[in-house]
Amino acid sequence: KNQVEQSPQSLIILEGKNCTLQCNYTVSPFSNLRWYKQDTGRGPVSLTIMTFSENTKSNGRYTATLDADTKQSSLHITASQLSDSASYICVVSRGGFKTIFGAGTRLFVKA
């Protein structure tokens, strides 16, 4: 069954700290993996996209990793800011219109 599982479900951290969000998938075939950030009540916005041959991709304070062998990805956020409070969604594409979304990790950054 094609699934994308994210952990933790929610996370609370202090401003300035780092954190890592996890994504495990059982999607096949694999085309690419993306991380989205979704602010409450808004549409998701893409942070990174990685294909099979890429194992790391950075976007400012966000760094995503991909291990295609173990089918795991992580999103590391460095020096968190209050504006990082949002849901982070892992999305795996099988190619074409076949896209599987994770349920997301809800991150709360507290002052």
Place this chain on the structure above:
Amino acid sequence: SQTIHQWPATLVQPVGSPLSLECTVEGTSNPNLYWYRQAAGRGLQLLFYSVGIGQISSEVPQNLSASRPQDRQFILSSKKLLLSDSGFYLCAWRLAGGNEQFFGPGTRLTVL
């Protein structure tokens, strides 16, 4: 640059009433268009996608329908809303052959 619009932003409707949500894309031609529903604590569920005018594919059987009367316009409709239709509805577009979907701001629908 490309932009995507959805309206209304929020909607409260009684059970049994009709629904029409609109999505338009600017700055691109012949995009692939998508309608998703997002329930609280759940992943996005693909409802419909379209590769061109008048071409609609449905992913799940349901109380909703979609139409694409123009190249950059995508409409989500229902003749009679159910309580279970409540949710956050997102429209997205993608360049044909592209990797990334770009999402609209969403519509929060509450059916009472």
